[in-house]
Amino acid sequence: MDILNAIVLLLNYIFVPALTYGSQLALGAIFVTLIYGILRFANFATGDMMSFGTMVAILFTWYFQSLGISLGLLPTALIAIPFAVVFMAMYMLLIDKFVFKYYRVQKSPPVQLAMVSIGVMFVTQAVVRIIIGPADQRFFDGQKFIIKAGEFKEMTGLNEGLAIKSTQVITIFVTIILVSVLFWFLNKTKTGKSMKAYSDNEDLALLSGIDPKRIVMITWIIAGILATIGGVLYGLDKSFKPFTYFNNMLPIFAAAIVGGIGNPFGAFLGGYVIAFSEIFLTYAYKKFFMYVLPESMEPETLVQLLSTDYKFAVSFSILVIVLLYRPSGIFKGKVL
Amino acid sequence: MRKNLNVIAAYSIMMVLIILVGIFQSWNIALSIFNMCLISAVMTMGANIQWGYAGLINFGIMGYTALGGLAAVLISVDPIQEAWRVGGFDILMCLWLIIVMVLVIRFILKNFQKSKLRTYGIAAIIVAGIIIIRITAEPGIEAIEAVNPAKTGFLGGLGLPIIFSWIVGAFFAGGLAFIVGKVALGLRADYLAIATLLISEIVIAIIKHEDWLTRGVKNVIGLKRPAPYEVDLQTTDWFINLVEKFNSGKLSLISNLADRQSALNQLVIEGSSVFVKLCYSGLFLVVVIILLILTQKALYSPWGRMMRAIRDNEEAANAMGKNVVKQHLLIFILGSAIVGIAGAMLVTQDGLFTPGSYRPMRYTFLIWVMVIVGGSGNNFGAILGGFAVWFLWIEAAPIALFLINLFTASMSDTHALKVHLIESVPYFRYLMMGLGLLLIMRYRPKGILPEKIEIK
Numbered sequence: 001m002d003i004l005n006a007i008v009l010l011l012n013y014i015f016v017p018a019l020t021y022g023s024q025l026a027l028g029a030i031f032v033t034l035i036y037g038i039l040r041f042a043n044f045a046t047g048d049m050m051s052f053g054t055m056v057a058i059l060f061t062w063y064f065q066s067l068g069i070s071l072g073l074l075p076t077a078l079i080a081i082p083f084a085v086v087f088m089a090m091y092m093l094l095i096d097k098f099v100f101k102y103y104r105v106q107k108s109p110p111v112q113l114a115m116v117s118i119g120v121m122f123v124t125q126a127v128v129r130i131i132i133g134p135a136d137q138r139f140f141d142g143q144k145f146i147i148k149a150g151e152f153k154e155m156t157g158l159n160e161g162l163a164i165k166s167t168q169v170i171t172i173f174v175t176i177i178l179v180s181v182l183f184w185f186l187n188k189t190k191t192g193k194s195m196k197a198y199s200d201n202e203d204l205a206l207l208s209g210i211d212p213k214r215i216v217m218i219t220w221i222i223a224g225i226l227a228t229i230g231g232v233l234y235g236l237d238k239s240f241k242p243f244t245y246f247n248n249m250l251p252i253f254a255a256a257i258v259g260g261i262g263n264p265f266g267a268f269l270g271g272y273v274i275a276f277s278e279i280f281l282t283y284a285y286k287k288f289f290m291y292v293l294p295e296s297m298e299p300e301t302l303v304q305l306l307s308t309d310y311k312f313a314v315s316f317s318i319l320v321i322v323l324l325y326r327p328s329g330i331f332k333g334k335v336l
Numbered sequence: 337m338r339k340n341l342n343v344i345a346a347y348s349i350m351m352v353l354i355i356l357v358g359i360f361q362s363w364n365i366a367l368s369i370f371n372m373c374l375i376s377a378v379m380t381m382g383a384n385i386q387w388g389y390a391g392l393i394n395f396g397i398m399g400y401t402a403l404g405g406l407a408a409v410l411i412s413v414d415p416i417q418e419a420w421r422v423g424g425f426d427i428l429m430c431l432w433l434i435i436v437m438v439l440v441i442r443f444i445l446k447n448f449q450k451s452k453l454r455t456y457g458i459a460a461i462i463v464a465g466i467i468i469i470r471i472t473a474e475p476g477i478e479a480i481e482a483v484n485p486a487k488t489g490f491l492g493g494l495g496l497p498i499i500f501s502w503i504v505g506a507f508f509a510g511g512l513a514f515i516v517g518k519v520a521l522g523l524r525a526d527y528l529a530i531a532t533l534l535i536s537e538i539v540i541a542i543i544k545h546e547d548w549l550t551r552g553v554k555n556v557i558g559l560k561r562p563a564p565y566e567v568d569l570q571t572t573d574w575f576i577n578l579v580e581k582f583n584s585g586k587l588s589l590i591s592n593l594a595d596r597q598s599a600l601n602q603l604v605i606e607g608s609s610v611f612v613k614l615c616y617s618g619l620f621l622v623v624v625i626i627l628l629i630l631t632q633k634a635l636y637s638p639w640g641r642m643m644r645a646i647r648d649n650e651e652a653a654n655a656m657g658k659n660v661v662k663q664h665l666l667i668f669i670l671g672s673a674i675v676g677i678a679g680a681m682l683v684t685q686d687g688l689f690t691p692g693s694y695r696p697m698r699y700t701f702l703i704w705v706m707v708i709v710g711g712s713g714n715n716f717g718a719i720l721g722g723f724a725v726w727f728l729w730i731e732a733a734p735i736a737l738f739l740i741n742l743f744t745a746s747m748s749d750t751h752a753l754k755v756h757l758i759e760s761v762p763y764f765r766y767l768m769m770g771l772g773l774l775l776i777m778r779y780r781p782k783g784i785l786p787e788k789i790e791i792k
Contacts, residue, residue: 042526099774111393111525115708116777118701122770125697129763246697250537253530309545316534323523323531325455 006291008160012149018279019272020168020237023175026271027230028252030182030264031223037199037262038219039100041113045121046227047249051242052091052124053228054235055132057084058139065141073143074170077232084232089224095120096220104216121246128242137240140167167237178229179268182222186264191218199262250312251278254319260329269331274315282308343716343785350723357731364606367613369730374620375681376722380706381627381715382674388713388787389640390667391647393529396516398699399536400672402543402691403512404505404679406550409493409689411501412560416492419483423548426476427491430469437465480548490551498560501680502623509676510669512539517668521661533696544691556689563615569608576600579607616685623681624719627674631715643667697766702729705773711783720785728772729765736764 028050035043043049060080070076099120103113146169149161186192191214198205198215206212231245238244251274259270284302293299306314322330354373358366379397386392441458448454481489520531543550550556569575580587583603590596634640646653646660654660683689702725710721728735737758744754776783 042530102778109525111529112777112781114393114526114529115704116774118704119770119773119777122701122705122766122773124770126763126765126767126770129766130757130760133760134763250534254534257527257530307545310541313538313541316538319534320519320531323527324519327523327527 002291005158005160006288008152008156008158008162009288009291012160012162014276014279014283016162016164016168018275020171021279022272022275023171024230024234024237024271025248025252025255025275026268027175027178027226027233028248029255029259029267029271030179031226031230032252032256033259033261033264033267034219034223034226036256037264038195038215039104039113041110041117042253044114044117044249045124046252047246048121048124048128048242049088049092049223050227050231050234050248051128051240051245053084053088053224054231054240054245055128055242056087057081057228057232058132058137058235058240060084061139071142073166075140075142075167075236077139077236078170081229081232085225085228088228089221092220092224092227093217096216125242125246132242134242137235139240140236142166165237167233171233171237174229174233178226182226183265185222195219247312251275251315254315257319258322258330260331263329263331266329266331270329273330274318277318278311278314281305281314282311343720346720346785347716350720350727353727363610364613367610367617369727371613371616371620371685372730373723373726374617374624375678375685376703376706376726377624377719378620378627378678378681378722379675379703380710380718380722381624381631382671382678383703383707384671384710384712384715384718385631385674386667386671387707388718389635389643389647390664391525392521392664392668392671393525394532394668394671395529395696395700395704396532396536396539396672397675397703398694398696399532399539400509400512400675401679401682401699402536402540402694403508404501404676404681405683405689405694406543407505407508407676408498408501408559408680408683409550409556411493411496411504412498413493413556414495416483416488416490419480419488419491419548422483423476423478423480424491426473427480427548430473430476433465433469433472437461477548488551489554490548490556497562498684499562499619501684502677505676505680506673507676509679510673513669513672514665516672517665521664521668533700536696536700540691540694543694550689550691553692555691557687559683559687559689561687562619562684563612566605566608566612569611570604575608575611576604579604582607620681620685623677627677628715628719635715702769705769707783709772709776709783711785711787713787714783714785717783717785717787721783724784725769725772728768732765732768733761736761736768 028046031050032043032046035041035046057077057080060083061075061077064070064076064079069079071078099116100113103116143166145163146166147162147164149163152162153159186196194205194210195215195218197208198210198212202212205215231240234245234248252271255270255274256267257270258273259266259268261267282304284304286299286302286304289297289299289303354366354370357369379401382400383394383397386394440461444454444458444461480491483489516532516535520528520535523531544552546552547554580600583600587596587600587603590599642653642658643663645656646658646663650660706721706725707718708721709725710719711717740754740757740761744751744757747754749755780786
């Protein structure tokens, strides 16, 4: 019985949260990696673009709520996502037209594009804060829990409860669908293949008649979809705050690089690597050992490898180690 | 003279702007803007050495600034005897363990061939070392943090004058830069940018959470000052006489003796804070001028020529027998050390150390905006960027408020949009910074004062 309790404990405090957080990071990481693979620069505006998309979704959610539209048990934000995505894609294309296009045509070095993306970051951040303000926004409605800890305890008769929030299930579910569609698109359709070709070798792709403008446009649209959905899922699960989104850029970058930048599947896995290692290393295992070990060997301390304050530092350390030993990422494979 | 006309013009405009603030808002505000401009100028000089001279991208400016600030705390705060008594031994033990660990790793690196086994061995040593250090330090840290936690709860510093920390801050930052440089400088430009950004976040995380060393988010307040205190000045005779002499014209207009006395008191209170700020301005100006002379000399020396050669064509410089790796490391350390000085100056001026306030927007990206806008590769440009961008950063709110009122003049004061816009005035500074950066990068990519290399 104790082993079961220990497993449920780990599921509740490590596995489910890490899976959710990892999915949210994974979407952002694929966004970074796509931009890097096709447009060839590190996009420092990632976090703020995500917060922009989320902000639009929140505004739509509020509008629908005021109209009295809701999905019942599911959050209203899910209906708002398609509208937000359209808006976000337009915003991305607008930025590209007015900002990034010039440097792409000039064939500026990637560093310059990264600098420009910092300008975009400042502007996007300002726009988000001017429109919705810097404060915490909660826009979740519908049913909060699928299984409550208490109900689980009653059902199974265990000491440990397993609580599963509906947002966690939605996150994992939506991520699976979105990522499968994306990989199908990249690997099976003609456009996806031409994107891969463009990312592999630009000149060769141009020679074989691939239209670079179209590729770039599609990349931005896909990026807009990923940024919006990733941002909304994070906001539903935790809460929406522009500053948190800016900070999330860092683990997202870590995930993208750990997975091998330019490699979407690597980025997808990288998100989980970062999330799991953050939570594994900062969880206090005292209770776990209390269940597993006999009473005489029970630990007195928290058995925590690192305090939770260093949550971010964990992902960054992983990143630094990966950068040093395998700059191409831990998942070898084709780029894009 | 002629060819420097644009430099002189740009600086005159800047000075006029600050003086205008002094006349229309107050001299206090003008001087605090000026002081922060000087500190920003030191930071931009550091970033400019790395980016402008050598083309190295460093997004970790925040980390070096914070280390400089930490130096100010560790130098100037009086040592806390009791904390040392209860936990000092454990901390010193840990320090010793760290040194042993580093030496062992060095020994392994030197004496064994590169292999998988060696890598795993080093990793194992680091993990084991961290666990041992944690176990050793835990009781000491707990004891230290329990010593009068509301007021101290940390080891304190050396109790020296805070000015020394400017040099020590440079060494701290340089030391970190040495480690970071050794580790990360081989990376491609954009990877280096990300790596340095993340490393600076780790530095901030450590400073925020290692309470025994820095007091963490509890902040250290009331640091010593290199300048006199306002309260002391207000009761000092020579200062009151000075203010009286300075304002004798204004005071003589007031006939009533009591009125004149109260007017004088008011002037003394205002004057004291202006005087203190002037003291800081003097100190900072000295630092800026010394650094400017040194960096200018370096720029036109053979070393500066070599750095530009490395920046413009690494392979060619390497082929000419220049040690690119070593020079990159050197310039990375120098630039970071200058940023460290700025960090210490900043804490000195504020008189408090707040680890929670170190955010990448303010301390990394804003500095980069300054360098790019001012003109990378040109020290005068970088300093001007520091001045102009900081000025705009502070004055953005009044400007935005003015513009909003202008454009919404037809709306009533209670109109929802107008109220909302006025509430979000502070965020217009980000908008202005972003637009400024984008416009400069597009239409004047070399900055306001572009790099100009004269061959003598």
